Amino acid sequence: MPMQAADIETLIKDAFPDATVVIEDLRGDGDHYACRVVSSAFAGKSRVQQHQMVYKALGGRMGGVLHALALQTSAPPAG
Amino acid sequence: MLDDATKERIEQDIKSEDVVLYMKGTPVFPQCGFSAAVVGVLTHLNVPFRGINVLEDDSVREGIKSFSDWPTIPQLYVKGEFVGGCDIVREMYETGELTEMFQTRGIDAQPA
Numbered sequence: 001m002p003m004q005a006a007d008i009e010t011l012i013k014d015a016f017p018d019a020t021v022v023i024e025d026l027r028g029d030g031d032h033y034a035c036r037v038v039s040s041a042f043a044g045k046s047r048v049q050q051h052q053m054v055y056k057a058l059g060g061r062m063g064g065v066l067h068a069l070a071l072q073t074s075a076p077p078a079g
Numbered sequence: 080m081l082d083d084a085t086k087e088r089i090e091q092d093i094k095s096e097d098v099v100l101y102m103k104g105t106p107v108f109p110q111c112g113f114s115a116a117v118v119g120v121l122t123h124l125n126v127p128f129r130g131i132n133v134l135e136d137d138s139v140r141e142g143i144k145s146f147s148d149w150p151t152i153p154q155l156y157v158k159g160e161f162v163g164g165c166d167i168v169r170e171m172y173e174t175g176e177l178t179e180m181f182q183t184r185g186i187d188a189q190p191a
Contacts (some may be wrong), residue, residue, distance in 0.1 A: 047167045048149075053148050063150035068113075071166050 001031030002030035002050050003066055008058070026070075034070040043075040050074075081145035085138045089146050091157040096130035097186050099153040101143050106130040111166040114153045120172045124188040126181060158184055 003059040012021050012035075019039035019051045026032040035054075050073040055062045062069060090177045093099050098121065104110030106118050106128070121128050133140035133152055145152055157161045157180065162168065171177035181188035 047170070048161060048163050051163070052148060053169065062151070064146070072170065 003061065004030065008033065008035065008066070008069070011059065011061075012057050013079060014038055015053070018075075026068075028066060032068040033066075034072075036074075038073045038074050038076055040075055042073055047073070047074075081142045082138070085142040086146065087145060089132040089139065089143060092129075092131060094159040096127075097133060097158055097184070098126055098181075099154075100128050100158045101133055101139070101152055102134070103130050103134050103152055105132055107156070110134060111152070115189045116165050117153045117155060117168050120177070122167055123190055124181070125191055126186060137154075157181070157186070 005025055009021045013019055016037065019037050022036045025047070026034055033077040037054055041053065045052055051071055054071060054073060055056045058066060058069075061063070098182065100106075100114075100117060102109060102114035102118065104114055105185070106122075109115035109118050114128070131137065133143065140152070141153070143154060147154055149161070149164060151164050153165055153168075155164070155168055162180070163171070168177065171180065178188045
């Protein structure tokens with residue numbers, strides 16, 4: 001059961017209201033996505049922690065209905 | 080779900096070698112593209128590692144996810160510490176952080 005890119009974006013934005021979210025449907029099949037998330041919530045967190053925060057926002061769908069979501073996270077540049 | 084026996088086994092396994100990769104399939108025959116990608120990076124850097132095939136044991140397959148609070152496989156452990164999954168390993172490799180991390184932990188890592 002694939003997931004829509006818009007639904008992924010909504011879940012992430014609900015958890016990180018300031019986030020910039022860019023999602024690419026890698027194969028056009030609604031099942032293999034690449035997602036970049038930039039949010040101040042990630043400042044000072046390790047990559048593992050940042051990804052865990054996004055997985056939590058996705059509410060357990062990662063590894064389940066969301067089979068493949070290549071994730072890249074970062075905090076906005078300081079300044 | 081993570082029962083005590085599985086947890087104990089995972090704790091022993093992640094310390095059994097300096098570098099341990101929980102993966103689908105074996106290092107010689109990975110059965111998932113994400114696992115294959117991490118094997119490729121480690122092989123490219125000439126880092127010896129132990130692959131643990133989660134497809135051989137459902138309790139480990141599910142247990143490792145609870146253990147690290149990480150929903151997917153592969154999972155890379157270095158000196159008993161969780162480093163990340165495929166995306167993080169790939170990103171760290173591209174920025175050079177992965178090689179640096181191995182070297183600061185006393186593990187030789189360099190392309191042949």
